[in-house]
Amino acid sequence: MRNWILPEYISDVLPSEARQIEALRRKVLDLFACYGYEQVAPPLIEYVESLFTQDDSALDLKTFKLVDELTGRQMGLRADITPQVARIDAHILNRQGVARLCYAGSVVNTRPDGVLSTREPRQIGAEIYGCVGVAADVEAVELMFASLALAGLSAPRLDIGHLGLFDALADAAGLQGNQRAEVFAALQQKDVATIRETTAGIPADLQAGLLLLPSFYGSSEVLAAARAKLPQLPKILAALDSLEQLTAALQLRGIAAHFDLSELRSSYYHTGLVFAAYAKGFTNAVARGGRYDSVGEKFGRSRPATGFSMDLREFSALPFPCLRAGILAPSGDDAALLLAIRELRSAGEIVMVDLGVVLSEVSVDRELKLLDGQWQLAPLAKA
Numbered sequence: 001m002r003n004w005i006l007p008e009y010i011s012d013v014l015p016s017e018a019r020q021i022e023a024l025r026r027k028v029l030d031l032f033a034c035y036g037y038e039q040v041a042p043p044l045i046e047y048v049e050s051l052f053t054q055d056d057s058a059l060d061l062k063t064f065k066l067v068d069e070l071t072g073r074q075m076g077l078r079a080d081i082t083p084q085v086a087r088i089d090a091h092i093l094n095r096q097g098v099a100r101l102c103y104a105g106s107v108v109n110t111r112p113d114g115v116l117s118t119r120e121p122r123q124i125g126a127e128i129y130g131c132v133g134v135a136a137d138v139e140a141v142e143l144m145f146a147s148l149a150l151a152g153l154s155a156p157r158l159d160i161g162h163l164g165l166f167d168a169l170a171d172a173a174g175l176q177g178n179q180r181a182e183v184f185a186a187l188q189q190k191d192v193a194t195i196r197e198t199t200a201g202i203p204a205d206l207q208a209g210l211l212l213l214p215s216f217y218g219s220s221e222v223l224a225a226a227r228a229k230l231p232q233l234p235k236i237l238a239a240l241d242s243l244e245q246l247t248a249a250l251q252l253r254g255i256a257a258h259f260d261l262s263e264l265r266s267s268y269y270h271t272g273l274v275f276a277a278y279a280k281g282f283t284n285a286v287a288r289g290g291r292y293d294s295v296g297e298k299f300g301r302s303r304p305a306t307g308f309s310m311d312l313r314e315f316s317a318l319p320f321p322c323l324r325a326g327i328l329a330p331s332g333d334d335a336a337l338l339l340a341i342r343e344l345r346s347a348g349e350i351v352m353v354d355l356g357v358v359l360s361e362v363s364v365d366r367e368l369k370l371l372d373g374q375w376q377l378a379p380l381a382k383a
Helices: 015-034 057-061 082-093 134-150 163-173 177-189 192-198 204-215 221-229 234-252 312-317 335-346
Strands: 045-047 064-067 074-077 099-106 122-129 157-162 257-260 273-278 287-291 305-311 326-329 351-353 364-371 374-379
Touching (some): 015 099, 015 122, 015 134, 015 312, 082 099, 122 134, 122 312, 134 273, 157 234, 163 177, 163 204, 163 234, 177 204, 192 204, 204 221, 221 234, 234 273, 305 312, 326 335, 335 351
Parallel strands (some): 157 257, 326 351, 326 364
Antiparallel strands (some): 045 074, 099 122, 122 305, 157 273, 273 287, 287 305
8 A cells, every 4th residue: 555656666665664674774875885895975966968878778777867957958867876986986986996886776777677576676786997807706706695694695696707809700791789788688588599590600619609508507607608609809818818717816716606608697887897686586696796997987987896785675575573672761851860861862762751651663662760869770660
């Protein structure tokens, strides 16, 4: 019934869920800070030109648009925060070295990502700009797993892909426009028949490579099979080298990787490595990320970048943390009473002043009582 006046896939966030989202947001941002990430807070609304990192029709379709009454220009509600962070890195911070940036905020989508998804995710993420090496990707994955652990997910599954494999084969075959898009879409569905039909006429070894991509699914042995069977194109070898380095580094950190070399979906602007975390009981990926080395190109400063993000609202399916019991304080203007209440709240206690009505929203198990001339805590007297 709470959704009856709201649009589809839009819902209120009630106290217990809001408490969980906010508690997790604080914990994850504190974790990011421990890794050296600085928080930025881009605006919810911008001119549409700044909300896309390139000519991105998919992200364009997900963006709500309206006209700015002050300028007459078209504005949009952000559907993803990463392009905004790329703008900040490129033009406002303008740092020459590595920049570690993080964010947390709402985004709004014209359509949900899945049947059970919301159109108003609470996105939180971390990004590294200025480092082209695998070490940055390792840190992004490690930080993603540490964030999921804070959410109560102890053993998510990591799936890894790499856009470089498809791009190398498609470039060598001269695939462009609609043909390239059709092959790319067919790979997501592992639709081998459509791939074969759409690539008829390209060199046999390149067609065979595209047809093989959906079969490369599993543990680290997948990389050896891909190296043995795919055409020995320089971009393919470079992508497999980076995946092998990433796998070895993650193993040292206790993170097992699974591979799906035809799973290329992560977001709209990724250029190489893509990864996603899945967990039992969740329909959608609980976190996604990857490398987007041309993300700042539209803003005039292309920098290597990698990172991940997740939707805090996805974790509302987990058990809500119990709100600890509070303290009931009498109403009054006694200076000593007001001081006692202030000190308890400063110490992190929940103190509610008795307004003369039945308490229902928060349980209390103690009360402030005047004992021997001093305000002291005592067990709550039962009615």
